Amino acid sequence: PNILDTLRADSLGQAAVFEKNSRIGALLLEETPWSGYPGQEAERTQRLLRLADPAYLRSFNEKAQEQFRALQRQDGGFSWFPGMESSYLLTLHFLEKIGDMIEKDVLSYDNELLYPVLSKAIRYADSLFIKNTAKEELRDLGSGVKMYFFVRSAFTQIPYGQEIADIATRLARNPVQAWKGASVMEKAYLAVTFERWGEKQALKPLLASLREFAVCENEAGCYFPNAVPYEGPMSSQMKAHALLLRIFTTDPILREGITRWILDRKQNNIWTSRPGTTDVIHALIHYGGRVAQSPAQYEILQRRTTYTVRNRTEALLYVSLYEQTTEDLSAAPPYANGLEITRTWHRETDYSPINEGDTLRPGERILARYNLNNEKDRSFVHLKASRASCLMPVTETSGVHWSSTCSWFRELKQASTEYFFQNLPAGLHVIEEPFYVIREGTFHQGSMKVQSLYAPQYAGFSAGGKLLVKE
Numbered sequence: 001p002n003i004l005d006t007l008r009a010d011s012l013g014q015a016a017v018f019e020k021n022s023r024i025g026a027l028l029l030e031e032t033p034w035s036g037y038p039g040q041e042a043e044r045t046q047r048l049l050r051l052a053d054p055a056y057l058r059s060f061n062e063k064a065q066e067q068f069r070a071l072q073r074q075d076g077g078f079s080w081f082p083g084m085e086s087s088y089l090l091t092l093h094f095l096e097k098i099g100d101m102i103e104k105d106v107l108s109y110d111n112e113l114l115y116p117v118l119s120k121a122i123r124y125a126d127s128l129f130i131k132n133t134a135k136e137e138l139r140d141l142g143s144g145v146k147m148y149f150f151v152r153s154a155f156t157q158i159p160y161g162q163e164i165a166d167i168a169t170r171l172a173r174n175p176v177q178a179w180k181g182a183s184v185m186e187k188a189y190l191a192v193t194f195e196r197w198g199e200k201q202a203l204k205p206l207l208a209s210l211r212e213f214a215v216c217e218n219e220a221g222c223y224f225p226n227a228v229p230y231e232g233p234m235s236s237q238m239k240a241h242a243l244l245l246r247i248f249t250t251d252p253i254l255r256e257g258i259t260r261w262i263l264d265r266k267q268n269n270i271w272t273s274r275p276g277t278t279d280v281i282h283a284l285i286h287y288g289g290r291v292a293q294s295p296a297q298y299e300i301l302q303r304r305t306t307y308t309v310r311n312r313t314e315a316l317l318y319v320s321l322y323e324q325t326t327e328d329l330s331a332a333p334p335y336a337n338g339l340e341i342t343r344t345w346h347r348e349t350d351y352s353p354i355n356e357g358d359t360l361r362p363g364e365r366i367l368a369r370y371n372l373n374n375e376k377d378r379s380f381v382h383l384k385a386s387r388a389s390c391l392m393p394v395t396e397t398s399g400v401h402w403s404s405t406c407s408w409f410r411e412l413k414q415a416s417t418e419y420f421f422q423n424l425p426a427g428l429h430v431i432e433e434p435f436y437v438i439r440e441g442t443f444h445q446g447s448m449k450v451q452s453l454y455a456p457q458y459a460g461f462s463a464g465g466k467l468l469v470k471e
Contacts, residue, residue, distance in 0.1 A: 008049065061106075065113040068094075072117055076124030088128040091121055092151045093234055099154025100282060109157060122158050125151070130163055141171055141178040143186055147234060150189035153196040168197075175202035184213055184227035185235055188243040195247070207247065214254060220264050220376075222257025238265070238276035242283035249287040256316075259288045263316060267455050269379045269423075331463070332447070338458035340373040341383065341450040345467075348434060356465040360437050365394065370431040372450060373460075377426050380454040383408075383419040386446030388467050391435040393417065405429045416446070443467045 050056050071078060077086025078094050098118060101107040107114060129148045137144050149171060152160075160168060171178055175194065179187050187210050194203040216222040227240035241258055248254035262280055297312040309319045334342075345354035348365040360366065370385060387393075398411045406429050409420040417433060445464035452458040 062113065065111070065117070068117050069113070072120065076120035076122075077128075078121070086124065088125065088132060089234070091125050091128075092147065095121055095125060095155070096151045096234065097278075099151065103154060104282075104286060109155075118155075119158065122152070122155055126161060126164060130161075138167060141167075141174070143182070145171070146178060146182065146186045146189045146193070149193045153193045156196065172197060172199050172202055175199075175206060179206055179209065183229050184210065184224045184244075185229075185240045188227075188240055188247060191247045192243060210244070210247070211254070214257070216253070216257050221260025221262075222254055223261040236276040238262070239279045242276070242279040245283040245287045255287070259284065260316060265377075268452065268458070269377060269454070332461065334460075334462045336373075336460040338375045339378075339381070339450045339452065339460040340371075341448045341460045341462050342371045343385070343445070343448055343462065343464065344369045344371070345445075357468065360390075360467060360469045361471060362437055362440060362469060364437045366391075366435055366437060368433045368435060370433070370448070372424075372429045372431065374424050374426050374429065378424050378452050378454065378458065379422065381421040381424040381450065381452050383421070383448070383450040384416055385419070385433075385448045386416040386464075387435070388443035388445050389415070390437055390439045390441060390443045390467060390469050392438050394434040394436060403429065403431065437469055440469050440471065443469065 051060075071082070073079060073086045075086050077088065077091045079086050080090060095118075098107065098114070102109050109115070109118075125148070129144075129152075133144050133148075134142075136142070145167065149168065152164075159165075172194070175190070179190050182190070187206060191203060191206055191210065194200075194206065210224075213224050213227075214222050215225060223241065224244060227237055227244075228235045231237075241262055245255065245258045245262070248258065262284065298317060299310050299312065301308040301310070309317070311317050346352060346367045346369060347354060348367045351367070354360070354366060368385070368387075370383070372383060374381070393412060396412060399409070401408055401410050405427060406421060406424055408431070409422075411418045411420070419431065443466065445467055447464050448462045450460045
């Protein structure tokens with residue numbers, strides 16, 4: 001209910017961090033194609049604000065319904081591209097979204113433009129469900145059965161045929177057979193189906209089973225690991241958690257925990273225009289409760305170097321404090337907040353470690369091994385590794401590189417090498433960089449800093465030691 005006021009107050013959205021931090025903004029403009037992101041975020045915000053205009057929304061819905069009618073094939077199904085045969089899965093996907101909008105009164109079931117399209121699509125889905133679902137899966141109430149009834153249960157106004165009605169009755173009377181051994185995603189399908197059917201007795205043990213899979217953490221919230229066996233148009237981690245938020249909307253602990261987990265993902269990862277994004281936004285608006293919907297009201301108190309932030313509402317706040325200082329990096333202590341970076345040196349001939357105080361010789365090739373540890377999946381991570389002036393990179397060209405765990409863009413600078421990770425999975429990542437030793441003397445190895453440009457409070461730093469080079 002307060003989303004429009006929030007958008008108007010902060011038109012840049014989460015991309016504002018790029019604009020507010022001039023150093024990060026300058027880095028992006030110089031180094032990467034990510035610099036276009038703040039403008040794109042502002043454009044998306046303006047498109048969202050247009051949805052508050054009733055005239056625009058009415059016109060948009062009418063055009064969309066006309067487009068649905070134009071895209072629907074003669075048999076009632078929808079295809080991937082015009083001219084292709086109808087797809088059962090894409091038709092279910094269409095029906096799922098229409099069902100959500102009808103449930104929330106965004107569209108009317110008996111709309112004169114929508115009803116002919118909707119009834120034809122349902123007849124197509126019903127016929128393909130019986131025709132294409134294997135007898136064993138119908139008998140065992142398998143994954144295809146659960147997904148079909150999850151979608152179809154949104155349209156109780158249109159009765160099932162006798163054969164489908166018999167399967168629905170068996171599903172309601174034998175819920176344990178359907179959800180025993182099923183994935184969290186499939187159980188979520190069943191829970192929504194039973195909820196729509198009013199099958200409270202079948203729903204109760206299913207919710208108890210789902211609760212056993214929940215993992216709740218103080219900071220990250222509540223989530224369900226391995227909720228989906230595979231990613232697809234109607235199956236994803238974010239979609240599963242959107243459904244789970246709906247299912248547990250009356251459970252204050254899980255509702256707040258799932259909401260916190262979803263918002264934590266948003267804080268650390270860019271959300272693209274995928275179906276899972278709309279599922280999550282829909283769930284937060286309708287089922288997130290006061291934690292997600294209350295307008296943020298807070299006050300900041302400062303007493304010398306102590307800052308206190310007081311939350312005056314039930315809204316979930318993410319607070320970051322930035323302090324900029326000038327100091328000698330060689331004496332700065334290491335730190336890690338969600339991201340950690342360390343470096344070891346090795347002789348390239350036998351990979352033996354080079355310890356501080358060991359002597360190197362001009363012309364020798366050595367290897368820097370960067371160990372980057374990331375606590376959770378993040379988008380837009382930057383690593384800057386300064387290097388000693390006695391070293392010259394073996395590879396002097398910039399470009400894309402990858403390992404078994406991630407990929408990155410490597411940019412070579414005069415006194416450093418910079419690495420840009422558009423998507424950095426959680427876990428340990430090892431990057432190796434070979435160097436020539438080119439001059440004698442005692443040199444500082446150079447500091448290293450890793451930081452999430454999307455959520456800059458997550459960063460890590462390591463100062464580095466000395467390198468001794470002589471003949």
